[in-house]
Amino acid sequence: MPSLFEPIKLGSxxxxxxxxxxxxxxxxxxxxxxxxxxxxEYYAQRATAGLIISEATGISREGLGWPYAPGLWSQEQVEAWKPITAAVHAKDGKIVAQLWHMGRMVHSSVTGQQPVSSSATKAPEPLHTYDGKQAPEVARPLTKDDIARILNDYEKAARNALDAGFDGVQIHAANGYLIDEFLRDGTNHRSDEYGGSPENRIRFLREVTERVIATIGADRTSVRLSPNGDTQGCIDSHPEQVFVPAAKLLNDLDIAFLELREPGPHGTFGKTDQPKLHGPIRKVFTKPLVLNQDYTRDEAIETVATGVADAIAFGRPFLANPDLVHRLQDNLPLNKDDIRTWYTQGAEGYTDYPLAQ
Known part of the structure; x- marks a missing residue:
């Protein structure tokens, strides 16, 4: 039986x-x-992870509405990422950049532009800005010229990621952001070749993934999906009909791995009773499958040992426990994270969590 603590090859x-x-x-x-x-310092502290997936990183100013979040569209950003990836590699770690376009989840006060999406919808809740949370705005539906431009943005960001020293990229296609807004019929109301049938709604994901693969190779490309339940107002009436074919497509494109964020009825964020789809997806996606969302140590060990998934991605436990791998191996207690410092700009609650004694 495979072990959570054994090595694994994820593409290259x-x-x-x-x-x-x-x-x-x-x-x-x-x-x-x-x-x-x-x-x-923050990422190097966590380099004992089998792989670090970076914080969501904007592919363009248009697509990055989160205050103080990093991007990968300018040479200045590339140069600033280089010492970060080098610090991880110096600790024998691996790191990929998560490429992010937030779609309708941005506010014009942050980007200077009207938000865009698959259709003219708006986020269901106030959005983060430099002046606190503000009411969401109606998104402008993307034209085909817009889509072509955004594909170019993904290509440039993927190339920039490798130039910055990342080992690969993850395409963020989850959590109610732009690609997810195309995938789900609750947010995609288009009548052209990007809307309507599941095949059409998958088209934008396919084109983004193909463009990234053509730029850096399938063995350095991964994707994140959130195939069940409502995420930031983004929902689908028949998720299995769109996400299982999407996973089959990604398998056929030979990506390095697929990560699924799967909240349940008692999840920390985005609670849902919709059935999890990792089972049906596992049947069509034969490459490494990674699961994420509130896994305990015992659940993670069992999930990998039984072959339900090949690896587990931990979020908040890594936030508060830079030595999480050691703690899980030796079954040591975990530090609790401090929500007050999640999005502040200092070292407190960022690089000062203690290591296990």
Whole structure:
């Protein structure tokens, strides 16, 4: 039986264990979305993970509405990421960049632009801005010219990621952001080739993934999906009909791995009673499958041992426990994270969590 603590190959990446660090927005960049030196210490502290998936990182100013989150569209950002990836590699770690376009989940006061989406909808709740939370705005539906431009943005960000020293990228297609807004019929009301049938709604995901693969290779490309339940107002009436074919498509494109965020009825965020789809997806996706969402140590060990998944991605436990792998191996108690410091700009609650004695 495979073990959570055994190595695994994820495309071209050799992961020394099957404990992945899930993407965690921490807002430690500048207002120009440039990474800062403290981020090198933070990620290097967590380099014992089999693989670090970076915090969600914007592919363009249009697509990045989170205050102080980093981007990957400018040379200044690329240069600022280099010491971060180097610090992880110096600790024998691996790190991929999660590429992010937030779609309708941005506010114009942050980007200077009207939000965009598959259709003219708006987020269901107030959005983060530099002046606190503000009411969401109606998104402008993307034209085909817009889509072509955004595909170019993904290509550039993927190339920039490798130039910055990342070992690969993860395409963020989950959690109610732009690609997810195309996938689900609750937010995609289009009548062209990008809307209507599940096949059409998958088209944008396919085109993004194909473009990234053409730029950096399938063995360095992964995808994150959230195939069940409501995430930030993004929902589908028949999720199995769109997400299982999407997973089959990604398998056929030979991506390195697929990560699923799967909240349940008692999940920390995005609670849902909709059935989890990792079972049906496992039947069509034969590459490494990674699961995420509130896993305990025992659940993670069993999930990998029984072959339900090949690895587990931990989010908030990694936030508060830089030595999470050691703690899980030796069954040691975990530090509790401090929600007050999730999105502040200092070292408190970021690089000062203690190691296990």
């Amino acid at each position: 990446i050799y992961a020394k264990n099957r404990i992945l660090m899930a993407p965690l927005t921490r807002a430690r960049g500048t207002r120009q979305h440039v990474p800062t030196p403290i981020m090198a």
